[in-house]
Amino acid sequence: MATQVLTQSARVAGARNALSKEACMAMYDEWATSYNTDLADASQNYVAPILTAQTALHINRKLAPTVLDAGCGTGLVGQALAKGGSTGSGVVIDGADLSPPMLKIAGETGVYRDLLVADLTQPLGRAEASYDIVTCCGTFTRGHVGPDPALREFLRVLKPAGIVVATVLYEIWLSGGYKAEVEKLEAEGLATVVSAEVDDYRKGAGDKAVFLVLRKKATTAAAV
Secondary structure (H helix, E strand, O other), rough: HHHHHHHHHHHHHHHOOOOHHHHHHOOOOOOOHHHHHHHHHOOOOEEHHHHHHHHHHHHOOOOOOOOEOOOOOOHHHHHHHHOOHHHHOEEEEEOOOOOOOOHHHHHOOOOOOEEEEEEOOOOOOOOOOOEEEEEEEEOOOOOOOOOOOOOOHHHHHEEEEEEEEEEHHHOOOOOHHHHHHHHHHHHHHOOOEEEEEEEEEEEEEEEEEEEEEEEOOOOOOHHO
16 A cells, blocks of 8 residues: 555656656656546545535536536546536536546546547637636646636636636645736736635645636626
């Protein structure tokens, strides 16, 4: 068990310390087949996907919302959304991720309407005002995706009054420029902060994340 835990911790550290997009993608491609097992292990207790889905369904105002699960990985958030009891009934979920092997496993869950290979550091291949909710869990961390242009793109593809629910690793909330970008989006009148609470990311592993919830301004859809 000690060796298994060490391997899992090494994978998480390797992902966060990737020096390039290509290195990060290669690591996730290789990790895809054991990703769910590794992070579901009791030593990791990766609670962030469930908390992300619960937050999205709780705050959402619409019946049968359309969701873009950005950085969906193997589909942990999508599955949690689909299993959200009466609040999750009728939810329509698209997934986007950089890793085709991860997307393959996400597709096998059967909860996604559509899956696309997407680099979240670039414009998304989706039309304006397409979704009620954008979720993004586990992507705003070291060695992955920065706040700009990702947060702005999430707002662009949201319908007026839609919400972004994203985890940001707490240790880079300030140093990574996420707080500053959120304040900029607010100042531009593009979004309001519903909440930015710190909670467990991997329970028992010492990881914390800011669970950021943004609501797109209803009157600025065309300007985003």
